[in-house]
Amino acid sequence: MARPSKALASRALAPLILAALAVATPARAERVVSAPAPVLDAAPTRKLETAVFAGGCYWGVEGVFSHVKGVKLAVAGFAGGPRNQQVDYARVSGGDTGYAEAVRVTYDPKQVSYGTLMRIFFSVVADPTLLNRQGPDRGTQYRSALFPLNGEQERAARAYLAQLGKSGLWRDPIVTKVERFTGFQDADRYHQDFLRKNPRHPYILRWDAPKLAAFRDMYPALYSDSPSA
Structure with missing residues (x-):
C-alpha cells in the first residue's frame, strides 16, 4: 500500500484525499512542545549568519522560519548528501541520494540566535x-x-540535542x-515560499499551517506577520 506523501498531494486525486483527512483529523497536525531555552548558544556576531535545518517536508520548515523575526531569508532545498552530486526534488524523493529536504536560513544574530532557531524548530516544526x-512522509x-x-x-547543536534528551519532554x-x-542545493521555484503562495493547498492545511499557528501562539514576540523574502 502506497504511503501518503507530499508528492502524492500533487496528483490529481490527492487534494480530495487530503481534504478528507483534514476534516477527519484534529486541527493540530503534530504534537507541540515547549522546548527549553538553550543552555549553550552560538556566540553572536555582527554579520548575518546562515543555518541549515532538515525536518521533514521543507514546505513547513521554510514556512515557519520565514516568519521568525530576524530571519532575512529562508530557502527550501537539499542537504546531507555527497558534495559533488547534483540533485533535484525528483531524485531526492527516491530516498537513495543521501540528501534530505532542508531549509537554509539567513538570520541576523543580533535579533535571533542560533539557539532560538533550534528551540523554535523542535517546539513546533520537527519531532526529534x-x-x-x-508527519505523513517517510524515508x-x-x-x-x-x-x-x-x-x-x-557546539550549540550538540549541546542542545543532549539538553533535549534530558528534558523529559x-x-x-x-x-x-x-x-x-x-553544501546546499536550492529546490526549484515551485517549492519556494510554498506555504505563503498556496495557503489552501490540502497538504499545507493539514500539516504545515498548524505548525505556523503553533509558532505564532507559542512565541508571539518572535513571530513576524510579514514573511521574509
Missing part, C-alpha cells in the same frame, strides 16, 4: 524522536538533522543527528 520521517529524505556551518553552531530517545555540512 521520529527516525527518517515527519531518509525526510529525516531531521542539524547541519552546523561553523564550530560555534556545532519526549518518552522516546532523540534521534535527530548533527550532520556534516557538505
